[in-house]
Amino acid sequence: MVEAGAPESTQGEIQTVDVGVVGAGFAGLYLLHRLRKAGLSTVALDTANDVGGTWYWNRYPGARCDIQTVDYSYTFDPELETAWQWSEKYATQPEILRYLGFVADRYDLRRDIRFGTRVLGAAWDDSKERWLLTTDKGPAVSCRHYIMATGCLSQPKPPEIEGVHDFKGEIYFTSRWPHDGVDLRGKRVAMIGTGSSGIQSIPIIAEQASQLTVFQRTPNFALPAHNGPLPEDRAAQLAQDRNGLREQARWSLTGVPIPPAVEFSWQMSEAERRERFEKLWASGDLVGMLTQLWADQGVDADGNALLADLIREKIREIVKDPETAAALTPHDHPFGAKRPCLDTNYYATFNRPNVTLVNLRQEPIASITANGIKTDKRSFDIDVIVFATGFDAMTGAIRAVHPIKGRDGKSLDDTWAKGPETYLGLTVAGFPNLFLITGPGSPSVLSNMAVSIEQHVDFVVDRLAAMREAGFTTIEPTETAQAGWTRHMADCATVTLHRLANTWYTGANVPGKPQALMPYTGGVGPYRGICNEIVSRGMLGFKLT
Ligand code: FAD
Ligand code: N01
Numbered sequence: 306m307v308e309a310g311a312p313e314s315t316q317g318e319i320q321t322v323d324v325g326v327v328g329a330g331f332a333g334l335y336l337l338h339r340l341r342k343a344g345l346s347t348v349a350l351d352t353a354n355d356v357g358g359t360w361y362w363n364r365y366p367g368a369r370c371d372i373q374t375v376d377y378s379y380t381f382d383p384e385l386e387t388a389w390q391w392s393e394k395y396a397t398q399p400e401i402l403r404y405l406g407f408v409a410d411r412y413d414l415r416r417d418i419r420f421g422t423r424v425l426g427a428a429w430d431d432s433k434e435r436w437l438l439t440t441d442k443g444p445a446v447s448c449r450h451y452i453m454a455t456g457c458l459s460q461p462k463p464p465e466i467e468g469v470h471d472f473k474g475e476i477y478f479t480s481r482w483p484h485d486g487v488d489l490r491g492k493r494v495a496m497i498g499t500g501s502s503g504i505q506s507i508p509i510i511a512e513q514a515s516q517l518t519v520f521q522r523t524p525n526f527a528l529p530a531h532n533g534p535l536p537e538d539r540a541a542q543l544a545q546d547r548n549g550l551r552e553q554a555r556w557s558l559t560g561v562p563i564p565p566a567v568e569f570s571w572q573m574s575e576a577e578r579r580e581r582f583e584k585l586w587a588s589g590d591l592v593g594m595l596t597q598l599w600a601d602q603g604v605d606a607d608g609n610a611l612l613a614d615l616i617r618e619k620i621r622e623i624v625k626d627p628e629t630a631a632a633l634t635p636h637d638h639p640f641g642a643k644r645p646c647l648d649t650n651y652y653a654t655f656n657r658p659n660v661t662l663v664n665l666r667q668e669p670i671a672s673i674t675a676n677g678i679k680t681d682k683r684s685f686d687i688d689v690i691v692f693a694t695g696f697d698a699m700t701g702a703i704r705a706v707h708p709i710k711g712r713d714g715k716s717l718d719d720t721w722a723k724g725p726e727t728y729l730g731l732t733v734a735g736f737p738n739l740f741l742i743t744g745p746g747s748p749s750v751l752s753n754m755a756v757s758i759e760q761h762v763d764f765v766v767d768r769l770a771a772m773r774e775a776g777f778t779t780i781e782p783t784e785t786a787q788a789g790w791t792r793h794m795a796d797c798a799t800v801t802l803h804r805l806a807n808t809w810y811t812g813a814n815v816p817g818k819p820q821a822l823m824p825y826t827g828g829v830g831p832y833r834g835i836c837n838e839i840v841s842r843g844m845l846g847f848k849l850t
Contacts, residue, residue: 318444322346324769325438325448327424327706329414330358332454332742332758334405335379337414339766345773348446349414349454350438352423356409358456360402364486365479365502365693366509368398371591371647372753375535375543376561377401379408380551381759394539394589395532395647419443427451428710429737434778436738449778450769453703454742457750460701462815464497464694468673472690479506479693489513489689495678497670498693499525504646506693508654515659518685520678522665524635526616527646531589555760556830560753561592570599570608582615591647592753602641604800609639616640623652632664642806644750698809699745699823700725711736712781724812724819726791728782728846729836731761737781740765745823746794750810752829760829764836768844777849786846797827 326336329351340347353361370377374396379385388411389404396404409415423441430437436451461480469476477487479502494514496503499521511517542550553562570578578599585594594612601608617634624630633652654660668680677687700721703709709717715735720726727733730747731740742761743749749757772780798804803822807813811822825832839845 319437319447320348320444321447322348323448324450324452325436325446326350326452326454327438328358328454328456328459328742329353329356329409329418329420330360330454330456330459331379331405331755332456332762333358333418334408334412334414335381335759335762336452336454336742336766337417338381338412339762340769341417343766343770345766345769347417348448349418350422350424350440350446351418351420354420355406356415356418357402357405359458360398360405362459362482363480363502364398364482364484365477365506365691366513367505367507367649368479368482368502369395369505369530369532369647370401371395371501371530372561372755373535373539373590374401375539376554376753377755378404379755379759380554381763383548385411386547391535393532394535395530424706426708426710427706427739428708428714429712429739431712434738450738450740452740452742452765453706453744455702455706457699457702457743457754458696460697460705462695462697462701464692465816466497466670466673471675472673472677472687473675474677474687475689477689477691479503479691480696487689491515492688493686494518494689494691495520495685495687496691496693498695499523500693500695501525501644501646502695503693504648504651506691507660508648508650510691511654511657511660514689516661517659518661518663518678518687519655520663520665520670521632523637524633525643525646526613526635526640527648527651528586528591528594528616529589530647530649531587532649536588554753554756554829555833558828558830559592559596559751560748560756560829563590563593563597565596566598566600566602568599569601570605570611571601573599578611579615582612586615586619589647591645595641595645603802606639606802606805609641609802613640620652623656625656629655629662632662632666638806638808639802642802642804643808643810695809695814697815697818698812699750700812700818701815703741703744709736709739711739722819724821725823726787728787728790729832729839730825731764732780732782732847734782734784734787737779746790747825748827748829748832749824751824751826756829760833760836764840768840772849775849779848779850780844781848782846783848789846793827794822794825797825798822801826 323345324347326349329349333349374391424438426439438446493516495518497520550562620634621630668682671679671681677685725745727746730744812818
């Protein structure tokens with residue numbers, strides 16, 4: 306269907322659909338499938354040249370998931386679940402990308418995706434009750450509903466270091482790694498950034514480079530993945546009661562079907578605590594370490610310190626040089642308040658003769674020069690710089706669609722000038738028929754995202770189908786409901802330890818970004834319960850017309 310009156314910025318016709326989706330990652334793909342089944346016409350647009358989102362872009366050496374892949378999978382179709390077998394406990398990026406390609410093929414999704422197309426701006430037209438999405442390629446899209454499945458970790462953060470453009474060697478970002486790989490053999494490589502991406506890639510880059518210099522600003526907690534085949538007990542559980550486990554995950558706190566600890570640290574002896582810790586350290590289970598030691602580990606600073614000390618002890622045991630070990634040991638945040646990392650040989654890599662750690666807390670980078678990196682104490686000659694400097698998380702990709710203009714031309718930039726406010730992390734007052742998948746205000750990045758994405762997609766598509774049935778054309782949260790949710794978010798956050806860390810969860814990693822804890826800390830299951838209750842109480846907090 307074609308609508309007349311294309312704006313000047315897009316030549317040609319306007320593509321008219323019921324629902325415009327931005328993004329063809331985990332979320333966009335499931336959206337397409339569900340929207341189609343609901344009989345809604347749709348198109349998805351993605352700047353990438355294929356499906357996969359996160360797993361299309363992040364091709365750096367060592368990229369893997371950190372939630373066991375049997376849990377980090379779609380669960381909407383029991384036949385899909387048995388049609389695909391994961392080869393490892395934590396699958397590699399290529400395997401996850403193959404899986405998402407397999408899903409796209411199985412449900413014939415690619416025919417409704419416009420690849421290589423960026424959505425530039427979005428404007429709501431109140432008289433037509435439609436959004437118009439402008440693009441950098443092909444026709445603009447006119448849609449009744451606009452769903453941003455643009456990803457929480459898809460907008461790379463610039464490195465903000467003076468002199469980057471003067472560097473004459475090669476520069477790579479982990480978040481935009483070249484598809485053909487990079488030959489680092491015999492090269493002097495600098496790595497900037499020691500979050501999950503840096504920590505996964507450093508051990509492999511160290512094996513390839515002649516010299517690897519790691520520039521670390523803030524040390525992170527990392528746990529050994531002990532990757533390998535799926536543990537037999539998990540495989541047996543799945544074989545016995547897959548549906549039961551999936552349901553357990555949906556109602557859990559983190560989206561993973563494992564029960565949290567119920568005993569408090571002070572109810573256990575030191576020996577009992579150590580035994581629990583050693584068992585989890587040996588099992589290579591990030592979610593287990595985050596939730597299964599003792600009940601106060603995530604809410605009480607003293608309970609947390611007991612665990613953090615045990616990890617610090619491990620770092621000292623593994624890293625031979627005491628000064629390097631000390632620099633690698635985090636002291637500035639409670640364990641779990643910042644996303645911990647899952648590693649393979651990370652700490653041990655610093656025992657290699659070709660690896661040097663530069664502690665930027667003691668000697669900050671002064672500038673990048675034509676030939677390398679200068680700190681305020683030394684110069685390093687470098688052939689390749691790898692930036693693992695992270696993302697403008699949660700709001701970055703949403704705000705990169707610029708402007709998003711809602712009712713009466715109000716812009717999302719203005720609305721969110723002091724930080725993102727949403728109702729349920731899904732909708733924004735003043736922006737009718739706009740939905741954010743895993744947006745700020747939902748459990749999103751504090752959960753197994755596969756579970757949270759499915760819950761959001763199901764919620765949105767079910768609501769659209771119900772609206773159509775009831776003859777409604779617009780949906781929008783009330784200001785009151787949004788203010789209430791924002792207050793509830795803040796209340797939940799005060800009982801966690803997240804307030805004690807400066808992280809991308811709070812926007813602290815991006816200079817000038819408003820600071821507030823963006824994900825909802827109330828947990829996946831409680832959040833699902835709230836969403837369900839809102840529906841059962843006649844869409845409490847929403848206006849429908
Ligand atoms: P994405 O996969 O980010 O897809 C969004 C897509 O939208 C992208 O392809 C992007 O190109 C496109 N897009 C954005 N803006 C525009 C625009 N304006 N125009 C057109 N296209 C646009 N989560 C877990 O739960 N477990 C894990 O183990 C895990 N591992 C991760 C590992 C890495 C390296 C990273 C970076 C993240 C990881 N995550 C993990 C989080 C991960 O982002 C989510 O699990 C999930 O893949 C997000 O899917 P999505 O579809 O919501 O977004
Ligand atoms: O990014 P990050 P990431 N000068 O923001 C440093 C998911 N993920 O891509 O902490 C010097 O965590 C910065 O230092 P500091 C996961 O959710 C999962 O690694 O700001 N350093 C930090 O060390 C994860 O949390 C996996 O002081 C600079 C690093 O760069 C999220 O994605 C794998 C700097 C950025 O770390 C983001 O992870 C990968 C500067 N100017 C990602 N700017 C799995 O394992 C930034 N830094 C599943």
